[in-house]
Amino acid sequence: MTNRWNKSDTLVDDTHYMKQALLEAQKAGERGEVPVGAVVVCKERIIARAHNLTETLTDVTAHAEMQAITAAAATLGGKYLNECTLYVTVEPCVMCAGAIAWAQMGRLVFGAEDEKRGYQRYAPQALHPKTIVIKGILAEESAALMKEFFAAKRR
Amino acid sequence: MTNRWNKSDTLVDDTHYMKQALLEAQKAGERGEVPVGAVVVCKERIIARAHNLTETLTDVTAHAEMQAITAAAATLGGKYLNECTLYVTVEPCVMCAGAIAWAQMGRLVFGAEDEKRGYQRYAPQALHPKTIVIKGILAEESAALMKEFFAAKRR
Numbered sequence: 357m358t359n360r361w362n363k364s365d366t367l368v369d370d371t372h373y374m375k376q377a378l379l380e381a382q383k384a385g386e387r388g389e390v391p392v393g394a395v396v397v398c399k400e401r402i403i404a405r406a407h408n409l410t411e412t413l414t415d416v417t418a419h420a421e422m423q424a425i426t427a428a429a430a431t432l433g434g435k436y437l438n439e440c441t442l443y444v445t446v447e448p449c450v451m452c453a454g455a456i457a458w459a460q461m462g463r464l465v466f467g468a469e470d471e472k473r474g475y476q477r478y479a480p481q482a483l484h485p486k487t488i489v490i491k492g493i494l495a496e497e498s499a500a501l502m503k504e505f506f507a508a509k510r511r
Numbered sequence: 512m513t514n515r516w517n518k519s520d521t522l523v524d525d526t527h528y529m530k531q532a533l534l535e536a537q538k539a540g541e542r543g544e545v546p547v548g549a550v551v552v553c554k555e556r557i558i559a560r561a562h563n564l565t566e567t568l569t570d571v572t573a574h575a576e577m578q579a580i581t582a583a584a585a586t587l588g589g590k591y592l593n594e595c596t597l598y599v600t601v602e603p604c605v606m607c608a609g610a611i612a613w614a615q616m617g618r619l620v621f622g623a624e625d626e627k628r629g630y631q632r633y634a635p636q637a638l639h640p641k642t643i644v645i646k647g648i649l650a651e652e653s654a655a656l657m658k659e660f661f662a663a664k665r666r
Contacts, residue, residue: 410613414589416613417580425570434569435569449613450605450637451607451610455606479633
């Protein structure tokens with residue numbers, strides 16, 4: 357059995373799971389929501405899937421990451437997700453970074469950076485110090501979804 | 512009819528509504544939750560009340576402010592709370608500050624500062640630039656509830 361956590365295998369896994377997050381982002385876009393998707397993976401199993409629902413729920417807190425964290429904790433029966441990885445198509449905002457910190461997320465993997473609203477600009481130290489951060493997985497695909505969405509809005 | 516928004520009257524109102532937030536914080540403490548409470552006021556009416564429920568719901572996102580924002584938006588039927596005031600007994604964390612920003616909250620009034628987890632330390636620019644911030648309303652009472660709670664935990 358290969359060690360799934362050597363560097364190259366992790367990258368393959370990260371791309372695999374990010375594709376699932378992208379599917380969630382597409383679902384958001386199809387219902388008129390800003391297309392951001394997320395999945396939470398624990399021990400190679402997807403335990404939560406979510407996409408942005410702020411318009412549908414009339415709730416600014418209904419970001420993909422927030423829902424994924426809530427759902428993952430419900431599945432595990434515990435608040436802390438230190439053995440989990442959160443995959444999200446776009447860099448989390450300050451709110452979501454705060455939630456990721458409270459959850460003590462083991463790993464955060466995101467696709468496209470968000471220069472305007474991303475946590476790296478406004479709260480670079482918001483995450484838990486033990487959370488491993490991987491950036492840029494399927495970044496182009498994630499960014500393309502966002503660009504298409506906002507271009508269509510302006511038409 | 513007096514102008515309820517002159518300086519002294521606002522202070523009276525802020526104390527009045529913060530007392531309601533304190534009642535919520537007490538409810539949290541009584542059920543073993545970190546005692547933080549919040550209310551949202553719109554046009555002199557309380558449209559949402561909430562207290563921290565992270566333990567009860569096994570959900571790190573269930574802070575008083577998050578629930579109050581979600582409930583207030585549901586009551587108003589709109590995501591934006593720019594005509595509302597959020598009263599919360601303790602300085603919001605980074606997550607909640609992010610949510611307050613997305614909601615474009617008109618005013619944020621908080622009691623005790625939170626040097627360890629408060630947004631002012633980690634994300635001082637997290638709030639929407641138009642949000643008016645008032646600090647220190649019933650700060651001692653709010654801080655006392657927190658101190659009692661953690662002292663009892665250590666016993």
